Amino acid sequence: MDFFVDAAELLGVPKSVAAIYGVVFASPHPLSFAEIQGRLDLSKGSVSQGLRLLREIGALKEVSSLTDRASLFEPDMEIRKIISHFVEHRVRKQLDTGRDRLVALSAQVPTGTPAGKILRERLKHLQGTHEKARALLPVAKTFLNLGR
Structure with missing residues (x-):
């Protein structure tokens, strides 16, 4: 996650967005909104805005699960x-x-x-x-x- 936070500083991206991407990137399985928020201790608004931005630029993909109705997120490996x-x-x-x-x-x-x-x-x-x-x-x- 530190790698992405450092890169974000260079690119002028909010640290919270980089942290969200870093947590999702480091996870071996897709994460839900609640899991991301819990791991980062960010407000719902920050997580929501960060996820929206990361989806808009194609950094995250939203995936579904047969066992979980919540949206799940995984990184798009095309950095x-x-x-x-x-x-x-x-x-x-x-x-x-x-x-x-x-x-x-x-x-x-x-x-x-x-x-x-x-x-x-x-x-x-x-x-x-x-x-x-x-x-x-x-x-x-x-x-x-x-x-x-």
């Missing part, structure tokens, strides 16, 4: 789905927001002054780095889809 979702939604959003911020910042840099000239050069460098990051996004998505 790249989680990474792909992160890349598509978090990174793309950040890059789009960053582009807009750089444009707004560029409009605020004074012209005709030595300080403005230095700031424009720095901003130009930052914009170039930003565009390189944007260019890597399709490569990352392609890489994540290779194993399908």
Whole structure:
């Protein structure tokens, strides 16, 4: 579970979501909502939101049991789905927001002054780095889809 919590911190995912995934991942059998909540000592709301998010991104599968009417959850072993979702939604959003911020910042840099000239050069460098990051996004998505 610690592995997933550490990875979540890197990806900006709530620790509770990572803990839920970690508990389900480490279990040799599918777990119910109540079992997950009991093992993690999280509120019903946190478990509910975490399970919903993990199902939406394809990290967990809901399975049924002949002996248990409750929904049971097991990990989808395609961890790249989680990474792909992160890349598509978090990174793309950040890059789009960053582009807009750089444009707004560029409009605020004074012209005709030595300080403005230095700031424009720095901003130009930052914009170039930003565009390189944007260019890597399709490569990352392609890489994540290779194993399908």
